Amino acid sequence: MIPCRPLLALFALLSMSCGALAQAVDPVVRGGQVYRDLCAMCHAADPNRDRPAAAARRQDGVLTALETTGAMRFLRSTLSAADISAVQAWLDFVVLPAGAVRPETGIWWNPAEPGRGFALEYGQGFMTFSAYFYADDGRPDWATAAFRYDGSVAWGEAPLNQFRDGQALLAPWREALLAPSPGAVSIRFDSPTRATITWPGGSVPVERVLLEAGTTARPPAPGYPEPGLWWNPAETGRGYVLDVQGTSVMLLGYLYDDDGRALWFNTIASMPTRFRFEADWYRFADGQTLRGAFRPVRRVEPPVGRVVIDFDTPRSGVLTLPGGRRVPIVRYF
Numbered sequence: 001m002i003p004c005r006p007l008l009a010l011f012a013l014l015s016m017s018c019g020a021l022a023q024a025v026d027p028v029v030r031g032g033q034v035y036r037d038l039c040a041m042c043h044a045a046d047p048n049r050d051r052p053a054a055a056a057r058r059q060d061g062v063l064t065a066l067e068t069t070g071a072m073r074f075l076r077s078t079l080s081a082a083d084i085s086a087v088q089a090w091l092d093f094v095v096l097p098a099g100a101v102r103p104e105t106g107i108w109w110n111p112a113e114p115g116r117g118f119a120l121e122y123g124q125g126f127m128t129f130s131a132y133f134y135a136d137d138g139r140p141d142w143a144t145a146a147f148r149y150d151g152s153v154a155w156g157e158a159p160l161n162q163f164r165d166g167q168a169l170l171a172p173w174r175e176a177l178l179a180p181s182p183g184a185v186s187i188r189f190d191s192p193t194r195a196t197i198t199w200p201g202g203s204v205p206v207e208r209v210l211l212e213a214g215t216t217a218r219p220p221a222p223g224y225p226e227p228g229l230w231w232n233p234a235e236t237g238r239g240y241v242l243d244v245q246g247t248s249v250m251l252l253g254y255l256y257d258d259d260g261r262a263l264w265f266n267t268i269a270s271m272p273t274r275f276r277f278e279a280d281w282y283r284f285a286d287g288q289t290l291r292g293a294f295r296p297v298r299r300v301e302p303p304v305g306r307v308v309i310d311f312d313t314p315r316s317g318v319l320t321l322p323g324g325r326r327v328p329i330v331r332y333f
């Protein structure tokens with residue numbers, strides 16, 4: 001039995017009970033660990049993007065690959081039979097079937113309604129969704145959702161979750177509490193870069209944001225950080241979304257203000273090297289609400305402060321908050 005991972009809870013797997021979540025995930029947790037510890041030495045962290053995907057949903061797929069590929073044969077004797085079948089179970093769980101729509105990880109938006117945005121990521125069998133918009137009084141607000149996604153239908157639905165009273169930017173950690181749900185969200189994926197979100201605000205056609213000129217989002221430059229959800233596992237309840245295209249980066253922070261209300265900051269900057277991101281974090285105001293018609297946003301001056309991330313690897317780094325406090329962050333998936 002694993003404890004409920006708090007950010008996963010943040011991403012609203014609260015729709016299942018903690019017990020059901022543990023049951024859904026338990027058989028594959030060990031396999032995920034083995035994969036990260038061993039397989040990822042030679043293969044991509046995300047097996048969807050590399051050869052291990054070939055072993056998913058095939059009888060003894062992992063075992064056969066280890067026995068027949070010279071470079072991996074040593075693992076046949078290093079790993080126990082239980083570990084090998086755990087890796088098999090994990091691959092079966094996380095690798096989407098051929099032909100499934102695999103939405104791109106990153107920030108999405110409706111270009112006709114700038115100022116509001118959506119972060120999407122597929123990880124470990126789940127689709128996570130977060131939306132950033134504005135409350136009726138014009139302050140920034142956000143909501144999250146997550147649903148099981150196996151690609152068999154290019155569609156999913158989950159309750160939206162909102163949180164309050166979590167950690168403010170410069171405050172010590174405190175546990176975020178669940179706020180009343182504003183409704184449900186369903187997402188239909190038309191392609192890896194196009195989808196339709198249907199939520200209490202109606203239906204919104206969305207596509208992947210482009211951070212650099214072109215017609216499709218570029219992959220991160222070699223060695224640059226992975227786009228997706230990031231967090232500090234010791235400070236659950238707040239998180240960060242990075243979109244990385246070429247050498248351009250968008251950094252969103254999801255947190256709370258000093259009164260415990262949801263808050264987000266955003267910035268876009270280019271990263272001259274893969275080791276360091278540095279920019280001014282901004283707060284925005286008065287934009288489109290969850291249910292309302294489009295209205296333009298206002299950028300609040302001056303910026304909230306300088307934010308810096310020093311990356312050790314594409315999946316880990318240290319974020320320096322305005323004021324100098326350093327927070328270790330890692331990829332969530």
Ligand code: HEC
Pocket residue numbers: 034035038039040041042043051052053054055061062065069071072075087
């Ligand atoms: C020491 C490096 C190394 C490690 C560790 C490793 N692999 Fe591989 N793997 C390879 C190489 C090399 C190939 C062959 C690549 C090619 O043919 O292009 C490969 C290929 C594969 C394939 C495709 C086999 C086929 O027949 O198409 C699968 C599946 C696979 N690995 C799964 C795994 C799994 C699961 C683990 C962890 C238990 C793992 N690998 C660990 C190096 C490694």
